[in-house]
Amino acid sequence: MAVFLSLCSIRDTATFRLGEISGGVIWRAFRIAESLSLREKISQIAWVYPPGVSYCSEYPIGGAIFNQRHVKLPGFPRRVEEYHRANPLPIGAAADQEGGRINRMRNVPGCEGVAKPVEMATWSTDSVEMYAFAVASSMRRVGLTVNLAPVLDVATDSSALMFRMGRTFGLGFENAQNYGRAFSKGMRRGGVLLIAKHFPGYGNTRWNSDVQLTVFNGDSSFAYRNLEVFANLSNLVDGYMLSSLIYPFWDSTPAPFSRKVVSLAREIDVWKVVMTDDLWAPALREYIREDYREEFTDEDLERIFEKAFLAGNDVLMILYPAKLPVLYRTVEDLVEERGLMKRLDSSVVRVLLLKHKAFPYLIDSLYYSRFKTKRLLFVEEEAWRCVPVDEMVEKLRRFGFSGVVLLGGGRPACKRDPKHIAELLGEEGFEVFSGMYSERGDVYTGFYLPSEGVLVVRGRSLRVLPYEGRPYYVGNTVFVVDLAGDESYAYSERVLDEGGFEYILYSSFRSLKRLDMAPVKPE
Numbered sequence: 267m268a269v270f271l272s273l274c275s276i277r278d279t280a281t282f283r284l285g286e287i288s289g290g291v292i293w294r295a296f297r298i299a300e301s302l303s304l305r306e307k308i309s310q311i312a313w314v315y316p317p318g319v320s321y322c323s324e325y326p327i328g329g330a331i332f333n334q335r336h337v338k339l340p341g342f343p344r345r346v347e348e349y350h351r352a353n354p355l356p357i358g359a360a361a362d363q364e365g366g367r368i369n370r371m372r373n374v375p376g377c378e379g380v381a382k383p384v385e386m387a388t389w390s391t392d393s394v395e396m397y398a399f400a401v402a403s404s405m406r407r408v409g410l411t412v413n414l415a416p417v418l419d420v421a422t423d424s425s426a427l428m429f430r431m432g433r434t435f436g437l438g439f440e441n442a443q444n445y446g447r448a449f450s451k452g453m454r455r456g457g458v459l460l461i462a463k464h465f466p467g468y469g470n471t472r473w474n475s476d477v478q479l480t481v482f483n484g485d486s487s488f489a490y491r492n493l494e495v496f497a498n499l500s501n502l503v504d505g506y507m508l509s510s511l512i513y514p515f516w517d518s519t520p521a522p523f524s525r526k527v528v529s530l531a532r533e534i535d536v537w538k539v540v541m542t543d544d545l546w547a548p549a550l551r552e553y554i555r556e557d558y559r560e561e562f563t564d565e566d567l568e569r570i571f572e573k574a575f576l577a578g579n580d581v582l583m584i585l586y587p588a589k590l591p592v593l594y595r596t597v598e599d600l601v602e603e604r605g606l607m608k609r610l611d612s613s614v615v616r617v618l619l620l621k622h623k624a625f626p627y628l629i630d631s632l633y634y635s636r637f638k639t640k641r642l643l644f645v646e647e648e649a650w651r652c653v654p655v656d657e658m659v660e661k662l663r664r665f666g667f668s669g670v671v672l673l674g675g676g677r678p679a680c681k682r683d684p685k686h687i688a689e690l691l692g693e694e695g696f697e698v699f700s701g702m703y704s705e706r707g708d709v710y711t712g713f714y715l716p717s718e719g720v721l722v723v724r725g726r727s728l729r730v731l732p733y734e735g736r737p738y739y740v741g742n743t744v745f746v747v748d749l750a751g752d753e754s755y756a757y758s759e760r761v762l763d764e765g766g767f768e769y770i771l772y773s774s775f776r777s778l779k780r781l782d783m784a785p786v787k788p789e
Contacts, residue, residue, distance in 0.1 A: 282406060282457025285626030287537060287619050294633040295622070299614040301636050306354045307610050308597045310617045311580060313358065313541065317587035319345075322352040325590040328617055329358030329412070331583065337361065337408060338373045346409035355632070356625055358617070360412035360461075363405060366432045377404055383417055383445070384429065387436030391448035398449045402456025411624040412459045414507060416449045418442055418499065419468035420492045426470040426483075443495045450502035459623055461541060462499065464509030465531055466521075467492030475510040476547040479520070486515040497534045504620055505539030506531045508579070510549055519573070520553055528578040539616045541581035545570050546589065564592050571596040580613035627664060634666025639762060641667045642699065644774040652680035653775075655690050661778055662696060669697030671771070747772045 285291075299307065306326070313329035316336060330349055336342065350356045361370040366382030380401060386394045405413065420442045421429040428434045435445035450460055468475075469484040469492060482489065496506060508521045508528070517524040522542040531540045546567075551558040555566050571593050574582050582593060601607055622629045634641075643662065650658070650672050662670065670691060672684055688698040747759060747770055762770045 284623045295618040299611045314587045315585040326353040343409040362414035382432035384432040394448040395452040398452025402453040402458040423470040459504040462503040463507035465506040523573040546586045648678040651682045
């Protein structure tokens with residue numbers, strides 16, 4: 267252990283909490299995706315070798331693939347922040363930090379040498395996990411959030427390309443799964459997201475499919491067994507990068523252009539990102555045009571982007587940022603001419619969910635910043651008297667509430683002064699109103715102003731109606747959004763917000779813990 271822990275030192279490691287993908291987060295991600303402009307949407311699926319920061323003002327990107335020439339201290343973390351600010355949303359700051367010859371951290375002190383996966387497969391799995399944790403912590407410290415790893419390609423023959431390069435976890439299906447799991451657990455503890463590759467597996471193929479058109483060396487049973495390794499580690503990875511091989515038993519086209527191969531990844535987890543490898547790879551250009559070395563036009567590249575997008579890939583990667591205008595033009599034409607906006611939205615949602623894991627409050631802050639309406643949350647007396655104020659403030663901010671209605675009528679054991687609670691919440695920038703339950707339980711004190719929405723004060727009755735497909739208003743009656751049902755509240759918020767109401771009321775503080783129930787899968 268002492269030998270390899272000196273590399274990417276474990277002294278400064280820290281466990282990061284990745285954002286959780288819950289039903290509420292997914293619904294809000296769909297709403298955000300719908301609100302973006304077409305070019306903003308395209309930016310999210312465009313991941314490239316990093317262009318100049320100023321170039322992003324014209325052609326923004328969703329992610330950048332950094333290598334060892336970029337990852338140098340002390341300036342690299344500041345550079346990543348510049349990319350975050352220059353684009354509509356924070357970027358996925360990615361590198362393929364596999365280890366061995368593919369060590370993008372080699373210019374970071376302490377990380378000059380990182381073991382190959384084939385070497386890690388000679389250690390204990392606990393040692394691999396701790397080692398990956400140390401490397402991931404170093405990656406987060408310099409600003410990298412996504413690792414294009416682990417390599418889950420299974421080789422059973424020592425002449426296989428991936429084994430010869432030291433990129434597999436030894437030989438055999440068991441090694442790939444056990445050491446891939448240990449590597450992934452360590453990386454995630456360190457706060458780094460993982461894009462497993464090269465889906466659905468390179469097998470015993472001897473040639474590099476980036477360089478020349480290559481057919482998978484193996485039968486379908488071998489490929490399905492390798493696919494199972496990806497599936498068995500799905501809870502530890504955040505997406506899949508496709509190989510560029512041709513799998514003749516599934517399709518006659520390279521994997522990035524194959525709907526069948528993409529659908530196999532979707533069957534594992536519909537919410538995970540599926541991305542291409544470099545679409546400028548010589549093999550893919552050769553597939554489009556045999557004489558690509560003599561001549562390869564932007565129209566030829568459009569065919570590559572079109573095939574990759576229509577196959578269902580969420581991220582189109584190209585390590586040639588000067589070709590971003592071609593990517594934008596191709597996807598814009600496909601969306602507008604073929605009516606594929608929902609197809610694009612689905613990919614944007616998956617990218618947003620990926621980024622939410624790295625930046626846990628990203629989707630909540632984006633979602634609520636797009637609303638004009640103020641949101642008031644009913645807080646039961648037991649909650650406002652007994653829940654610590656800092657905990658209440660954290661929840662209110664996380665879910666974007668602008669104020670609270672402090673309800674009375676309970677018999678809590680805690681005896682906090684409501685005026686003091688109101689002052690503390692007011693100092694944190696929240697509007698505070700008072701209200702109380704009647705004995706009936708469905709009436710709150712307050713009154714309803716049709717032109718403004720709802721304002722709760724003492725002395726008037728406000729009846730709460732159950733959800734019946736859409737909110738409606740009669741006299742002093744108003745719909746109060748029920749946070750316990752994701753589909754209902756998301757729809758109701760949209761109707762109320764677009765209706766221009768000044769306030770929306772939510773029931774209730776206790777419902778926040780139920781807010782992230784699993785949603786019905788969108789079509």
